Amino acid sequence: MSTSEQTGTDATTQQKRPAKRVSLQTVERLSVYRKVLEELDRDGVENIHSHDLAGLVGVTPAQLRRDLASFGTFGNISRGYNVYQMSRTISRIMGTDETQSVALFGVGDLGRALLSYRGFEERGFHIAVAFDVDGEKVGRVFAGRRCYHVDHLETVLREFDVRMAILASRPEGLQALVDRVCGSGVQAILNFVPKRVSAPGGCHLEETDIASKLEMLSFLAHTDATAAHTASLEPGEPAEGMTA
């Protein structure tokens, strides 16, 4: 950033630099920064230095500053960052400064747990509506949210102005569901169903495979438990067979 107009920086200055490609890892960390900043704000802390904040979230000060720099200048030299301001700024960057409506697909065990979870509201998300195919569930109200039949998702999604969705349904027909959801204006999907699907262009899809996380942990536990990790392979016999 240029040395001039330090005090006079206005939004336009930053808007002129949208080209900065910011990595997903940076965004993930931003989320953590904000969480910590909110705690600090609650504790009455007003300003904090990169060194201290970095210590709290477990990254290096350099990385923290670099992450923030992706979005422009907003620290005040020798006073550090304003906790409240920065928390709000990160919210705005992520689009969570105003509560967003989210749709839930699949009101099973997991879906109901998500519906009754109160932690989303604090982070700027509101599950506004649920969908299912089960006649037992359609029409009922779960934790204050009505459950509609998937057949009507197009009209209902637009009615509630939903742009994000959570999938907690079943693997069958998941791709078709994704296509319909994306076609109805949803731009981002969080998928809990352990099935590989792809979203059409312009729609972001994020997988959350819990079993996969456990596998990773299992690997880590096994590799440094058995010192020189015996996690070798067993090439076995060439296994003569047909070609795929």
Add this chain to the structure above:
Amino acid sequence: MSTSEQTGTDATTQQKRPAKRVSLQTVERLSVYRKVLEELDRDGVENIHSHDLAGLVGVTPAQLRRDLASFGTFGNISRGYNVYQMSRTISRIMGTDETQSVALFGVGDLGRALLSYRGFEERGFHIAVAFDVDGEKVGRVFAGRRCYHVDHLETVLREFDVRMAILASRPEGLQALVDRVCGSGVQAILNFVPKRVSAPGGCHLEETDIASKLEMLSFLAHTDATAAHTASLEPGEPAEGMTA
């Protein structure tokens, strides 16, 4: 790998190369490879080429081969990889070739959803035991698993030979819980509680913050929705204040 003894490679050959530091990202992908390989196996596919498998999981063929090469040689030239063998090998690498016992802490909405989920068994994990502090829940049986009081975790964990744990409790006293759990021989923890904790050395800890995933998705949706992403910042006034 040397060109010799292609057919005669035995486990010891690989065990001599434990120095290969394999990245977490590689392990994450291994998990996906295995999932796809199991589907292929069910479909009767016996062999597959790196190109085809890579296409199915959404990575480049080079990356797939590189990932596998971290663990040694196990493709057969011009026949590709043996689907069943490779699936088993990856399981062994991750330590999921034999079912592992997992402990669950916190039998709330989320905890019960996890307990009733049948997908873990297929991936080599079995939630063998649950813990809570709520008198209403302690002593009861949920989906076949008994719920013990957290006070007795040390003895119960050893009894069930548990080396992995899932946290779905509450933020209060979480660090203390982690310390006790790690002290009882647990080597890996999957944490759903949105609170920053650290594990003592030798114990791996993985966070799964669902709201954080939503934030990431929100960011992505907002940034390429508003073309030249207006996600600028608002430096605001210098905000004179105390030092942190």
Add this chain to the structure above:
DNA sequence: CTACGACTGTGATTCTATTCACAGTAGCTG
């Protein structure tokens, strides 16, 4: 008012991950 100490933002550097590209080889064909 000047000199100092400390902090941010960032160019340069190091480290890591991914991709390229090819040597070497197995199977297949005629």
Add this chain to the structure above:
DNA sequence: CAGCTACTGTGAATAGAATCACAGTCGTAG
């Protein structure tokens, strides 16, 4: 049985992320 094709495993090249280190700035203290 020789020649061809297409694949794997891997060194080399590239791209990307994290870290180092410092110039420039601000507040403060004397």
